[in-house]
Amino acid sequence: MEHATVDAPAGAGPLSDGRVPCGAGCxxxxxxxxxxxxxxxxxxxxxxxxxxxxxxxxxxxxxxxxxxxxxxxxxxxxxxxxxxxxxxxxxxxxxxxxxxxxxxxxxxxxxxxxxxxxxxxxxxxxxxxxxxxxxxxxxxxxxxxxxxxxxxxxxxxxxxxxxxxxxxxxxxxxxxxxxxxxxxxxxxxxxxxxxxxxxxxxxxxxxxxxRSRRDAQLAERARLARELHDSIVQQVFSMRMQAKALRAQVEPGRTSSPDRIRAVADELLDLAQSALADLRGMVMQLHPVELVERGLAGAVRDHAESVQGTSGLRVDVEAQDMSGLSTELQEDLYRIVQEALHNVVKHAGASRVSILLCEDGPPDDRQVLLQVGDDGSGLSDPRPRPDALGLVSMRERAQRWGGRMEIGNDESGCRVTVCVPARGGLR
Known part of the structure; x- marks a missing residue:
């Protein structure tokens, strides 16, 4: 600590306790x-x-x-x-x-x-x-x-x-x-x-x-373009070839067996059904129909069951009815759940995931609380990269509604917590 010393004015002596009398120095x-x-x-x-x-x-x-x-x-x-x-x-x-x-x-x-x-x-x-x-x-x-x-x-x-x-x-x-x-x-x-x-x-x-948001949007567009090319475009091309083959089978003057025509038609039908399923899957990624049909809680449960069935994870869901929220807010929360579960499957090495979706707080300041926690290995770095596209997207969706997103380790694994003011997303 620094101390300042002050000289006494000319002619002034120290007081009995050693202090200097106050003058210009004060x-x-x-x-x-x-x-x-x-x-x-x-x-x-x-x-x-x-x-x-x-x-x-x-x-x-x-x-x-x-x-x-x-x-x-x-x-x-x-x-x-x-x-x-x-x-x-x-x-x-x-x-x-x-x-x-x-x-x-x-x-x-x-x-x-x-x-x-x-x-x-x-x-x-x-x-x-x-x-x-x-x-x-x-x-x-x-x-x-x-x-x-x-x-x-x-x-x-x-x-x-x-x-x-x-x-x-x-x-x-x-x-x-x-x-x-x-x-x-x-x-x-x-x-x-x-x-x-x-x-x-x-x-x-x-x-x-x-810039990260723009990069995330470009990356998402590129991913959808790859999926369209690798899946649906290829299937539609095959359908075109099968349609040509089918037309050739029924050209005038050509003798074709019913079994041969049926085989080509069946293959064409299979390709059409597969392309339709892929298209529905991509539409679901762009706008989940379940939100309209079953609401946010139902859509989250359906997605959790799908992840559980394909990954072997046990996914427990505790979700309140959120029908009072706007479709836009429900979709942003649903996307956050999707990304969080994707990260668990890809990185956590977990066996169990829990999802909590509820409203909390006093009536005049209700908050939508979303938590996704797992029992996996947790984050290797307590401060994950802020430019990670998935995290950028999740945080952006929360901030869009004046909310916040936090991610970190707890005693059992990793936990994502999102808190959004309910009043900002009411219908």
Whole structure:
């Protein structure tokens, strides 16, 4: 622990208990103490922001948290976090501003009028920019008129813009509007840069997740294309050949035995039935009919019986009626069950799986709880790869409804837990 020592003013002697009488030095001590407290607030803000970035399901929510942490840790009236996509900037995180939903449109109008956008310069140069008394200049400039009301609301004076940089390239900018009488110090700017790094990490993570989703969709399309080619297309081709053979058997002037015609017709029928079964299986993958006919609980039980019959696993299902949920939410939960069971069969080496599907919580905050647990070997890595396509798909389906998905080992094996607000998926 660091200790500060303060010299007594000239002519002052120590008190009887050894303390130094308070004078001008106490002001310095108070300043040191306040700076130490501010440093602690900065460190705590960085830690909370990092935690939010790691756990976030929504980029805008994450960056609102980052912006709020900056405002609370510093003498800052407002913060904006902007992202650049396709040559346009949009606000994706803010704190301290009100009525700024159309900020981007107003900003674009200011740009067309010729306003000098300091944060654009910070973005393009990749260097932070600090401007003293920026508010007065903005409010006095007619090119900023579309934003005078918004920019004039919070009490601020100085302005700082720090670029968000990911792997050497800027992806956005963090704007800080300092309270009157405050000027960003070196340590304050270092703090802003640290928070900008957290925001940049959140943006980068969101981009990687979106890319993983696209990759998962492409992989699923490729898989369906392979199945169509390897199964149905080949069978239809064989049906065509058999149909030609059958037609040849009944050409005028040709003598064919009924047994020969029947054999070709039977083979054609078998091919048609096989192709139809494969098509139904693919349709089931795209949209399970059981959800419409039997509801989520019934569809889960049917799928569990199918997995049990083909894999030898014992699959126990405890499922409540979920008919009050929308078909879309039921399908997402069903797909999560499918993927979880697929992972158990493929990786776990388990002998038993349990599925729990129920609603929980108070009436005004009901949650749909889905758990799939097995008695297998568990995860070799307690933190599975975040880019694994199956896990990305499961997590995405939960997050679509404002829910969350967790996966980890317990005392018996591995457990997948999904919790989704029921109100978001009501019919």
């Amino acid at each position: 002001g310095s001590l108070l300043e040191l103490t306040e700076e130490a407290r501010r440093g602690q607030r900065r460190l705590a803000a960085i830690a909370r922001a990092a935690s939010s970035v790691a756990d976030a399901a929504s980029l805008s929510i994450t960056l609102d948290v980052v912006a709020s942490e900056v405002v609370q840790a510093e003498h800052i009236a407002a913060v904006q976090i902007l992202r650049v996509e396709g040559g346009t900037m949009r606000v994706i995180g803010k704190a301290g501003f009100t009525g700024a939903d159309d900020f981007a449109d107003r900003l674009d109008e200011c740009r067309r009028r010729g306003a000098r956008l300091m944060f654009v310069e910070a973005y393009t140069t990749g260097r932070r920019i600090i401007v003293e008394h920026r508010k007065a200049a903005v409010l006095a400039d007619p090119t900023w008129a579309p934003l005078h009301e918004i920019m004039g609301a919070p009490g601020w004076d100085a302005f700082a813009a720090v670029p968000l940089v990911v792997r050497g390239r800027p992806v956005g900018v963090l704007n800080a509007f300092y309270e009157p009488g405050e000027s960003p110090s070196t340590t304050a700017l270092e703090f802003l840069e640290a928070m900008a790094d957290q925001a940049a990490t959140a943006v980068d993570s969101a981009d990687l997740l979106a």
